[in-house]
Amino acid sequence: MSTATRSAVATPAEAEAGEAPRAGPIAFGPLTNSLGFHLRLAQIGAFEEFFAAFAEDGLQPGGFSVLITIRESPGVRQGILANALKIKRSHMAKIVQGFGEAGLIERRVPPDDRRAVELTLTEAGQRLVEAKMPKFLQHERASAAALTPDERHTLFSLLRKLNGL
Numbered sequence: 001m002s003t004a005t006r007s008a009v010a011t012p013a014e015a016e017a018g019e020a021p022r023a024g025p026i027a028f029g030p031l032t033n034s035l036g037f038h039l040r041l042a043q044i045g046a047f048e049e050f051f052a053a054f055a056e057d058g059l060q061p062g063g064f065s066v067l068i069t070i071r072e073s074p075g076v077r078q079g080i081l082a083n084a085l086k087i088k089r090s091h092m093a094k095i096v097q098g099f100g101e102a103g104l105i106e107r108r109v110p111p112d113d114r115r116a117v118e119l120t121l122t123e124a125g126q127r128l129v130e131a132k133m134p135k136f137l138q139h140e141r142a143s144a145a146a147l148t149p150d151e152r153h154t155l156f157s158l159l160r161k162l163n164g165l
Helices: 012-016 029-033 035-057 061-072 078-085 089-101 123-143 149-162
Strands: 105-108 118-121
Touching: 035 061, 035 123, 061 078, 061 089, 061 118, 061 123, 078 089, 078 118, 089 105, 118 123
Parallel strands: none
Antiparallel strands: 105 118
16 A cells, blocks of 8 residues: 555554554545545644634634635625535634624625625724735745645646536
8 A cells, every 4th residue: 555545653552641652553444535635734734734824813714714705806795605615504604793893894885785794804804914924925835845836836727627617
């Protein structure tokens, strides 16, 4: 079995006992060719790198994606944004409330639909996104550093296709 499909890890009992991982690789079996499994591993790695890069800023990947998307789509309706980013409506409401309380976004109820909420960044929100964008772009370049430019292009094309974008 190739090294790409095997890894040294601690069993649950070893981890609970604080023991070191057992020597030797483990087999992933059908997970070796599981899209969801590999996407999950890639997401966990990307999020760990994001948290390390933005730890001092208190930003989380989901929250920062909300701010970026509002910047790119001023006046976007909260429900539409939640659907686009695959964030549960209740969780989006908490994110929006927190950003509103922090003075980063403005919420407006449009006259044509009193149930909807339109979101825009405040000046403080604009400044925050602009200030963190260089670090974010550096993080993004580093997250795919193992790929050639052509591989990165292919990966993003395929992910956009899978996501219906």
